[in-house]
Amino acid sequence: MKHWSRREFLRFMGRTAGATAVALPVLSCSDRGSAAGIAGIAPGTEDEVVLAGGLEYELLVSWGDPINGRGDRFGFNNDYTAFFPIDGNPHDGLLWVNHEEVLSGYFSSPRDPADKSRQDVDQEMTEVGGSIVRIRMSDGHWRLVPDDRYNRRIDATTPIPIGSAEPVAGAREAIGTLGNCAGGVTPWRTVLTCEENFHFFYGDVRFENGRRIHEKDTLIGWDRYLDYPPEHYGWVVEIDPFTGAANKLTTLGRFAHEGATVILARDGRPVVYMGDDKTDEHIYKFVGDEPGLLAQGTLYAADTERGRWLPLSLDRDKRLAQAFSTQTELLIRTREAAKLAGASPQDRPEDIEIDPHSGAVLIALTKHPLRPYGSILRLAEKDNDPAAEEFVANTFLAGGTENGFACPDNLVFDPRGNLWLCTDIASHELSGLLYAPFKNNGLFHIPMSGPHAGVPVQVASAPPGAEFTGPTFSPDGRTLFLSVQHPGENSGSTDALSSHWPDGGASLPRPGVICISGPLLDELTAA
Ligand code: FEO
Ligand code: CA
Ligand code: CA
Secondary structure: OOOOOHHHHHHHHHHHHHHHOOOOOOOOOHHHOOOOOOOOOOOOOOOOOEEOOOOEEEEEEEOOOEOOOOOOEOOOOEEEEEEEEEOOEEEEEEEEEEEOOOOOOOOOOOOOHHHOOHHHHHHHHOOOEEEEEEEEEEOOEEEEOOOOOOOEEEOOOOEEEEEOOOOEOOEOEEEOOOOEEEEEEOOOOOEEEEEOOOHHHHOEEEEEOOEEEEEOOOOOOHHHOOOOOHHHOOOEEEEOOOOOOEEEEHHHOOOOEEEEEEEEOOOOOEEEEEEEOOEOOOEEEEEEOOOOOOOOEEEEEEEOOOOEEEEOOOOOOHHHHHHOOOHHHHHHOHHHHHHHHOOOOOEOEEEEEEOOOOOOEEEEEOOEOOEOOOEEEEEEEHHHOOOOOEEEEEEEEEOEOOOOEOOEEEEEEOOOOOEEEEEOOOHHHOOOOOOHHHOOOEEEEEOOOOOOOOOOEEEEEOOOOOEEEEEEEOOOOOOEEEEEEOOOOOOOOOOOOOOOOOOOOOOOOOOEEEEEEOHHHHHHHOO
């Protein structure tokens, strides 16, 4: 076996990246702007949100900020964001923000679950889920509207109905939502918030010869005090931000849901693209039976080798009908069903976005032990029909030193149809040999047409230990809302913090949502 030096390895990875990149076909996209001549930034290690010239940021809201007069506070580790204008006003609306995990340890409560008190767990349960806050622009600045009647929290203590044909683990209601990573917005103005690493909280279940085995997980370990069934988590939760009404959508399957991207089929039925962010797990699609409804429809898993969507339905697959007694049982055990149906293993699918010009579905595959820099998969549905059962898939862009990014995670298209990408190199690997050239995680702009099509340019660098998540453009394209999640996560201890963002000095770091704006953003994205 050949043993490679670091230089040889990086050179190889860079060449591989270049060789596998697939140029996009030229579409009717002259309106995207050429985006020529952007001066990006070099990767860096500064304890700051470093931006390309022509961009600036302001902190909108951060961990612990009061959001209303009822004692609710902005939660921890903010991730996905979604903006809902009120009365069509692009400068006044509700911002939904996911709160993914508690970072036990020096930020919230004891790092070792064995040391947590019930009071610690009670506190942590208010840190995850989501926040709904009203924000408004005045004098050119976005501000939280304090104590607005819409401002509320939904967290791990909120009772949430489970929408399913039969009870799930004996119940039709779950206590709380957690692990809320990315998400999506429906055309009928609800948010889909995705329960990703749900097993960290109450563990998970597996089934052997008809026996249900509850496997505990010690990372966060709430099951030390609470016996909520793991089957109540790992779903997509639909929430009306204007009323707070929530519902767990079992039709969309149960797995480590990263996000849920909604588009309408030609006949108006909703189609939802989803990824299961775990090594060798799968890409999924849901096609609703009726417009405006996610409670009934068909869940598919992707066979990316043969370009087929495989229906996970007792009615359409005899193997599944033999393995599961009801569709609800199948949905609880979605991963098993996908494997039985022949779904392809993937390199940890993260965010998914749909190119507004070509209709192509872009899927961030963050990494795999054998492909540590990740890639972006491009999936083109047959006849460009989101409800199709056949597609063609190929690599759109590979991570690596040649393209300047590694571990793609969140994606967003701006109002002109160009792509933005956030990277998520795991905080404990940021300074490791493999990822050293990329330095802190970043935000990249990727033109989709013109002479620089498909060439990523880094435009922001996150504080140490952090990743950027939840990018959302304001309707006019002049503001990019962006989460700064887990700054300082790679700190050794409170005495050796890697970040003090955003307050500086000797302060503890705090996750928060920033607003990026400026002449460069106007040039690149203004609608
Ligand atoms: Fe929460 Fe897969 O990122
Ligand atoms: Ca993510
Ligand atoms: Ca996204």
